[in-house]
Amino acid sequence: MATSTSVPVSLPVPRIPRTRRPVQEILAASPLVTERKVLLAAPRGYCAGVDRAVVAVEKALEHYGPPVYVRKQIVHNVHVVSELESRGAIFVEENEEVPEGALVVFSAHGVSPAVVQSAADRGLQTIDATCPLVTKVHREAVRFAKNDYEILLIGHEGHEEVEGTYGEAPEVTTIVNNPEEADTVQVKNPDKLIWLSQTTLSVDETMEIVRRLRKRFPNLQDPPSDDICYATTNRQAAIKNIAPQADLVIVVGSANSSNSVRLVEVALDHGAKAAYRVDFANEVDETWFEGVSTVGVTSGASVPEVLVREVVSLLAEYGFNDVAEVTTAEEDIIFSLPKEIRSKLKETGDDERALGGRGPRPESR
Numbered sequence: 001m002a003t004s005t006s007v008p009v010s011l012p013v014p015r016i017p018r019t020r021r022p023v024q025e026i027l028a029a030s031p032l033v034t035e036r037k038v039l040l041a042a043p044r045g046y047c048a049g050v051d052r053a054v055v056a057v058e059k060a061l062e063h064y065g066p067p068v069y070v071r072k073q074i075v076h077n078v079h080v081v082s083e084l085e086s087r088g089a090i091f092v093e094e095n096e097e098v099p100e101g102a103l104v105v106f107s108a109h110g111v112s113p114a115v116v117q118s119a120a121d122r123g124l125q126t127i128d129a130t131c132p133l134v135t136k137v138h139r140e141a142v143r144f145a146k147n148d149y150e151i152l153l154i155g156h157e158g159h160e161e162v163e164g165t166y167g168e169a170p171e172v173t174t175i176v177n178n179p180e181e182a183d184t185v186q187v188k189n190p191d192k193l194i195w196l197s198q199t200t201l202s203v204d205e206t207m208e209i210v211r212r213l214r215k216r217f218p219n220l221q222d223p224p225s226d227d228i229c230y231a232t233t234n235r236q237a238a239i240k241n242i243a244p245q246a247d248l249v250i251v252v253g254s255a256n257s258s259n260s261v262r263l264v265e266v267a268l269d270h271g272a273k274a275a276y277r278v279d280f281a282n283e284v285d286e287t288w289f290e291g292v293s294t295v296g297v298t299s300g301a302s303v304p305e306v307l308v309r310e311v312v313s314l315l316a317e318y319g320f321n322d323v324a325e326v327t328t329a330e331e332d333i334i335f336s337l338p339k340e341i342r343s344k345l346k347e348t349g350d351d352e353r354a355l356g357g358r359g360p361r362p363e364s365r
Helices: 023-028 048-064 078-087 113-121 132-146 160-166 203-216 230-245 258-269 305-317 339-348
Strands: 037-042 068-071 089-092 103-106 125-128 150-154 173-176 193-197 248-252 275-278 294-299 322-327
Touching (some): 048 068, 078 089, 132 150, 258 275, 258 294
Parallel strands (some): 037 294, 248 294
16 A cells, blocks of 8 residues: 655745835824934845855755755744745754655754764765854864863853754853853863853853853953854944934844844944834834834844845835945855765856855845
């Protein structure tokens, strides 16, 4: 008797229309506002690691054919995940959900050695799309653990990136979630102690945690180089520049995107009168515009530019036609695609795109 197998089916994220208040009604509620402008943060949106990971899945679908399984969300953005699902990507939580021998892509956030081993045990073909900057932190954890250091890992427990880094040396690693935990964490040897961090944290909060830790453990060592990635740092610096001038800040990004959530916090901490995070323009509440003359707009490091442009277009409908880009840094970082993808591209003669991180591609998504 023939048996049938079921293939998970995922539907695109619906864009639910909202009934908006008329433009004139919003403008009438702000009679004292004579000038309306948008300050558009730069840099914003896709970073090199995100671009690399998304291209890796696209190329895997193109050259291996669907389905291509992806462990966890390849990046933390509902639009990107939905787009890839529509092309044949299947997102799973664990390797056990992937058929034996199938192809699985590890997300940009990285995985622990235990996850790599479980994939090998199931005979899975793997493509490791871990961001190289996350890989750097993994290597630091391994090296310091081998040298008998105790590691204080600053990050959010339960986040995929923290789980992966912690898994490199769980016996000597303690996660520190916030400044309050820095005041209470216990260590075995305060004279051989180093801190590492999740790459997408608030720079200011991380430094506060380190300050508190060092007050208790004066011999605490710093990582060899910054663990918070360039993109997180640059996006926070850009919104810090805009926030004091903004009546309202809109951050485009998903709720599970650590760096997007941090941008809202940074905006409020640095002078924005109000700040909100949205996935799509249709989530923007037009009542936010009442009494507002200046809106700051930015996006997290896993957000394609098309979503930002939709927000800017909505703002224009409500009179915010003067758009000025505020640039605080230039980014030209590029990363090679995962070695498994590069080998496939070479084998098939595909030289269209072997790098991730620079160029206009996210604009058209």
